[in-house]
Amino acid sequence: MSDHLLDHVRPYLDRDPEDRIAYIRAPRWIGHHVAKDAHRRLTELLSRPQSLRTQGLMLLGPYANGKTMIAERFAVEHLRTAPKQRVWIVQTREGAGLGHFYASILQGLRAPGAEMRDIGRKAEQLDHLLASLKPRVLIFDEFHNALRGRDRDIEAVFAFLRRIGRQYDVSPVLIGEVAVYDLVNATSEMASRFDLVAVPRWQYDEDYFMLLDSLEAALPLTRSSDLSDERLARRIFALSEGLIGEIVTIVTKVAIHAIRSGTERITKAGIDELRHVPLSQRRTSILRERLL
The missing domain is CATH 1.10.8 (Helicase, Ruva Protein; domain 3)
Structure with a gap:
């Protein structure tokens, strides 16, 4: 009668309807081939040797296609096994310029001061945090939010990503829509720094x-x-x-x-x-x- 179910799911048939519904509603990991490949590539970034020119990764595809869940699963698994947190997820804020981008990172690192107006002070605090926390991978979810400004604003964001690789040995991971691919590949300098994992329909x-x-x-x-x-x-x-x-x-x-x-x-x-x-x-x- 229950041969169609996984072994660990069958016992739930004996529970009351609301317990079964709660189980169905709970978030679940779906280990399809793209998700597994993305995890492998993220693990490689985490275990790579130290470098002055770190390689990053783009995890790109349409909205509602599981990109954020892939990243969150990887980050949670890392936290369960690592003695020190080396993977951080940043929810990229809407808004152009370094001020908004710095605020996103400060918030992602759970630091006060994200609402400071002074960009210089934000930059100083961010440098202090990167030096002390020593993250190996920074994952920027909805990174396309940072790329909607003027050309000079976008270049400033890209310059920051290059700098944290050189200065703090951080590999950036950019999660977002196809616009991220277009802007990263607009110059050979940025294109050479990021590999792609496509999450298509x-x-x-x-x-x-x-x-x-x-x-x-x-x-x-x-x-x-x-x-x-x-x-x-x-x-x-x-x-x-x-x-x-x-x-x-x-x-x-x-x-x-x-x-x-x-x-x-x-x-x-x-x-x-x-x-x-x-x-x-x-x-x-x-x-x-x-x-x-």
Whole structure:
């Protein structure tokens, strides 16, 4: 009856519905091939020899496609095993110029002074922190936020990334949209410093079917859903537009509905009842029109 589930998931079938729903809602790691490759590349940055010209990494792809989760998983695993924190994640703020960028890093390093107006004082504090904390990898999430200013602002940000490599032996990791790729590769100087790990949309292929099978095996539903069956797989793919964040959201919501309704399996009818609007259509969706 529960052969479709992973061994550690089966015991949840004996729990009450709310416990099962809480388990389904919890964030889960999906170790697909791109995620595993990204982890390998990040680990190489962490274990590399000391260098005056550090190599960085770009983790790029569309929104809602799992880039941040890959980085956070890597950072958490590092914290669990390392005697000292050497990986830090910076949430890059909206806004052009070094002031906003420095503030992002200070906040990411959990330091006071992110709201200081004086850029010089921010730079001094940041230098002091980098010298004392000795990070090996700085991950800049939504790095495209720092690249929306004037050319001189963007160049100042890139100059900072070059300097922390030379002065503090830090490898920067840039997470963001394709605009990051374009601006990094606008000059040979920056292009030579960053390798790329692409996190593209999923294609309707065997890898996608395997992803659906792994999701189904992790959801404590009594009955098998056969998510990789043509009808279900096509419907989920169309609604998600190949974005893993959307795929997981759709499957999670309909699994919860399956528990509450007593059907105990994901069906096409259950998916249709969600009335899920694909990301590309939300700007002009019927739901939006109802707000006017």
